[in-house]
Amino acid sequence: MPTLFEKVRDRHVVTVRGDDVLLYVDRHLVHEVTSPQAFAGLSAAGRSVRRPGAMLAVPDHNVPTTPDRSVRIEDRGSREQIQALRENALGAGIALFDIDDPRQGIVHIIGPESGLVQPGITVVCGDSHTGTLGAFGAIAFGIGTSEVEHVLATQALWQKMPLQMRVVVTGTLRPFVTPKDVILAVIAEIGAAGGTGYALEFSGETLRRMSMEGRMTMCNMTIEAGARFGLIAPDEVTFAYLSGRPLAPPPSLWDAAVADWKTLPSDPDATWDREVALDASNLEPHVTWGTSPQDALPVGGVVPDPEKQEDPGERARMLRALEYMALSPGTRMTDIPVDKVFIGSCTNSRIEDLRAAAAVAKGRTVAPGVTALVVPGSGLVKRQAEEEGLDRVFLDAGFQWRLPGCSMCLGMNPDKLKPGERCASTSNRNFEGRQGPGGRTHLMSPAMAAAAAVSGRIADVREVAR
Amino acid sequence: MREKFLSLSTVGVPLDRVNVDTDAIIPARYLKTIKRTGLGEGLFFAWRYDMDGKERPDFPLNRPEFRGGEVLVAGENFGCGSSREHAVWALMDFGFRAVIAPSFSDIFHNNCLKNGMLPVTLPAAAVRSLIDALLAAPGGKIRVDLEGQTVTGPNGDIHAFGVASFAKTCLLEGLDEIALTLASAGELDRYERERKKATPWLFLDLPG
Numbered sequence: 205m206p207t208l209f210e211k212v213r214d215r216h217v218v219t220v221r222g223d224d225v226l227l228y229v230d231r232h233l234v235h236e237v238t239s240p241q242a243f244a245g246l247s248a249a250g251r252s253v254r255r256p257g258a259m260l261a262v263p264d265h266n267v268p269t270t271p272d273r274s275v276r277i278e279d280r281g282s283r284e285q286i287q288a289l290r291e292n293a294l295g296a297g298i299a300l301f302d303i304d305d306p307r308q309g310i311v312h313i314i315g316p317e318s319g320l321v322q323p324g325i326t327v328v329c330g331d332s333h334t335g336t337l338g339a340f341g342a343i344a345f346g347i348g349t350s351e352v353e354h355v356l357a358t359q360a361l362w363q364k365m366p367l368q369m370r371v372v373v374t375g376t377l378r379p380f381v382t383p384k385d386v387i388l389a390v391i392a393e394i395g396a397a398g399g400t401g402y403a404l405e406f407s408g409e410t411l412r413r414m415s416m417e418g419r420m421t422m423c424n425m426t427i428e429a430g431a432r433f434g435l436i437a438p439d440e441v442t443f444a445y446l447s448g449r450p451l452a453p454p455p456s457l458w459d460a461a462v463a464d465w466k467t468l469p470s471d472p473d474a475t476w477d478r479e480v481a482l483d484a485s486n487l488e489p490h491v492t493w494g495t496s497p498q499d500a501l502p503v504g505g506v507v508p509d510p511e512k513q514e515d516p517g518e519r520a521r522m523l524r525a526l527e528y529m530a531l532s533p534g535t536r537m538t539d540i541p542v543d544k545v546f547i548g549s550c551t552n553s554r555i556e557d558l559r560a561a562a563a564v565a566k567g568r569t570v571a572p573g574v575t576a577l578v579v580p581g582s583g584l585v586k587r588q589a590e591e592e593g594l595d596r597v598f599l600d601a602g603f604q605w606r607l608p609g610c611s612m613c614l615g616m617n618p619d620k621l622k623p624g625e626r627c628a629s630t631s632n633r634n635f636e637g638r639q640g641p642g643g644r645t646h647l648m649s650p651a652m653a654a655a656a657a658v659s660g661r662i663a664d665v666r667e668v669a670r
Numbered sequence: 671m672r673e674k675f676l677s678l679s680t681v682g683v684p685l686d687r688v689n690v691d692t693d694a695i696i697p698a699r700y701l702k703t704i705k706r707t708g709l710g711e712g713l714f715f716a717w718r719y720d721m722d723g724k725e726r727p728d729f730p731l732n733r734p735e736f737r738g739g740e741v742l743v744a745g746e747n748f749g750c751g752s753s754r755e756h757a758v759w760a761l762m763d764f765g766f767r768a769v770i771a772p773s774f775s776d777i778f779h780n781n782c783l784k785n786g787m788l789p790v791t792l793p794a795a796a797v798r799s800l801i802d803a804l805l806a807a808p809g810g811k812i813r814v815d816l817e818g819q820t821v822t823g824p825n826g827d828i829h830a831f832g833v834a835s836f837a838k839t840c841l842l843e844g845l846d847e848i849a850l851t852l853a854s855a856g857e858l859d860r861y862e863r864e865r866k867k868a869t870p871w872l873f874l875d876l877p878g
C-alpha cells in the first residue's frame with residue numbers, strides 16, 4: 205500500500221536516526237550560483253567529492269543569452285561564478301556542460317534531456333525547481349548550499365518523511381488550455397503554502413495523456429504551492445521519452461530497468477494525508493494578477509477586489525500586491541498592456557512550448573512598443589526548434605531568438621525588466637522584483653504569452669488565434 | 671562551521687507580511703558572489719530603499735527603535751520561493767539570529783538550521799500578538815530560549831515551541847553535520863555495493 209514516493213524513498217534509506225533517514229542521492233546537478241560556497245567549504249575542511257561520476261554541472265543562471273557571451277561576459281560577478289564552476293567541476297572530475305557546449309542549458313531542462321533523470325531515482329540540485337524532475341517518478345528536490353556541500357561529501361542527505369498529497373486531475377483539456385494552466389489552477393486552489401510539508405503526486409487521466417514536457421511543467425511549479433516534491437508515476441510515455449537518450453540505461457540494461465520502473469506507481473490502496481480533485485474539462489487559460497503564483501485566474505476575469513476579502517491578513521496582502529502591480533480592482537485582465545514578453549525558463553522552454561508559441565506567432569507581428577524574447581531551454585531544444593523552422597517564425601514575427609539560459613526568469617543576467625515594466629512571462633514566479641527591481645510579472649502559458657506579444661496586452665489566445 | 675545558538679534577549683523586529691519570499695529577502699543580483707559574507711547589504715533591498723537608493727523611513731529595519739534587533743517576527747510562509755541559502759546568510763550578516771513565524775518554507779527552514787540560525791514556529795495568534803505588541807511599543811524585547819524551547823514576548827507572555835531533537839543538539843553545540851554523516855561511511859559503502867547489484871544503470875558514471 206505504499207505511495208510512489210514511499211517506494212522510492214524506501215529503496216534509498218542508508219540508515220535511520222530518530223525521525224530522520226539518511227537518504228542516498230543517485231544524481232546531483234550543480235549550477236554556478238548555489239555551489240561555489242559548497243566547494244569552498246569542502247576544500248576548507250580537507251574533504252573530497254565522494255562520487256563525482258554521479259554529478260553534472262552546468263552554468264545557466266548568470267549566462268547572457270546573446271552570442272557575444274562566448275567572447276566575454278561583462279559582469280564580473282557572473283564571470284567569477286562561471287569560472288569557479290568550471291574549476292570546481294574540472295578539479296573534482298565532475299561532468300560539465302560548459303557555456304559553449306551544444307548541450308548547455310537550464311539545469312532542469314538538460315537533466316531530463318540527457319536521460320540521466322529516470323524513474324525511481326533520487327536527484328537533488330541547489331535549486332528550488334528541482335521538483336520538475338519528479339515528473340519521471342523520481343524523488344527530486346531542491347536543497348540549500350550547505351546541503352549541496354553535504355551531498356558532495358557524502359552522496360546522501362538527512363531527510364524527514366514528508367506528508368503525502370495526491371492531486372487527481374480529470375477531463376480533456378480544451379484547445380489552447382495547457383499544463384501551465386492546470387498547474388496555475390492547482391496553485392490557486394491550494395494556495396502558495398498549501399503544499400508545505402508535503403510531497404505532491406499528480407495523477408488522473410489528464411496526466412496520463414500529458415507528454416513528458418507537460419508533466420515537467422506541472423511538477424516544476426509544485427514548489428509554488430509550497431511542496432518541495434512533485435511526482436508523477438512513470439508509464440509508457442516516460443519509457444518512450446527515455447529510450448535512446450545518451451545517459452538512459454544502455455540496451456543491455458534497458459529491459460531490467462523498465463521492469464523495475466513498472467513496480468513504482470502508488471498502490472491503489474495507498475493512503476494520502478490530503479487529496480485534491482480538479483476537473484479540468486472546463487478549465488480556461490489562466491493568468492496571474494498579483495505577486496504570488498496563487499494569484500491566478502481565468503483570462504476572462506477581472507482584477508479582484510481586496511475589499512471583498514474577509515480575512516484582514518489576506519486583504520492587506522492583496523492591497524500590497526495591487527499597489528506593486530499598479531492595478532485597480534475590476535480591471536479586465538485583457539485590458540492590461542504589456543511592455544515585454546518572455547517565453548522561456550525551466551517551466552516552459554521545451555520544444556512543445558516553443559511550438560505552441562510559434563503556432564500563435566506565425567503570420568502575426570509583435571505589437572509596436574513590445575519587446576519579446578524567446579529563450580530555448582537548452583542548446584538541443586534550440587537546435588531542434590531551428591530544424592523545425594521555429595526560429596524563422598519567431599524572427600519574422602519580430603521576436604528575438606536567444607541562446608539558452610535562465611534569462612529573464614530571475615533578474616540576475618543582462619535580461620531583466622526595468623522598474624515599472626510589465627511582462628507577460630512563461631516563467632514560474634511573479635514575486636516583487638523577480639524579473640528585475642520594480643518589474644511586474646504576469647504568469648501564463650507560452651501560447652498566451654505569444655498572444656500577448658502580438659496584441660500588446662494580455663489577451664485570450666483563443667480569440668487571437670481564431 | 672556553523673555558529674552555536676544558545677539564547678537571545680533582543681529587540682524584536684516586526685515584519686507584518688505573509689509569503690515573504692527569498693527574492694525579497696535577497697534579490698538575485700546580490701547572489702553573484704562566491705562567498706558567504708557581506709550579503710547583509712542586499713537584505714530586503716527593495717523594501718529598505720526606494721528607487722533612488724534612499725532609505726524608506728517607515729520600513730521596520732530602518733526605524734531607529736528596531737535597529738540592532740536580532741529576532742525578526744513575520745507572517746506565514748516565510749522564506750518561500752528560491753532555495754538560495756544566501757537569504758539566511760544575508761539575515762545573519764545583518765545581525766539576525768532567529769526568525770519567528772507561523773510557518774516557514776521547507777527549504778528555508780533547513781537552511782536556517784545548517785547555519786546556526788533558529789526558525790521558531792509559533793501559532794498564528796501568538797505571532798499576531800507579538801507583532802502587535804512590537805508595533806504598539808517599538809523597541810520591546812523578545813527572549814528566545816532554545817534550551818527551554820520558549821519565546822517570551824515584550825509583555826511577558828510565554829510561548830512554547832517545538833524543535834526536532836537532533837536539530838536542537840546541532841544548534842546548541844554547533845556540530846559539523848558532514849563529519850557526523852561521514853561516521854556512517856561504512857553504511858554508505860554497503861548501500862552502494864547492494865544498489866549497484868539491484869540497479870546497475872545508476873552507477874554508470876556521467877561522461878562530460
Ligand code: SF4
Nearest residue numbers: 333549550610613614
Ligand atoms: S529558469 Fe528560472 S526558475 Fe528555472 S532554474 Fe532558472 S532561474 Fe530558476
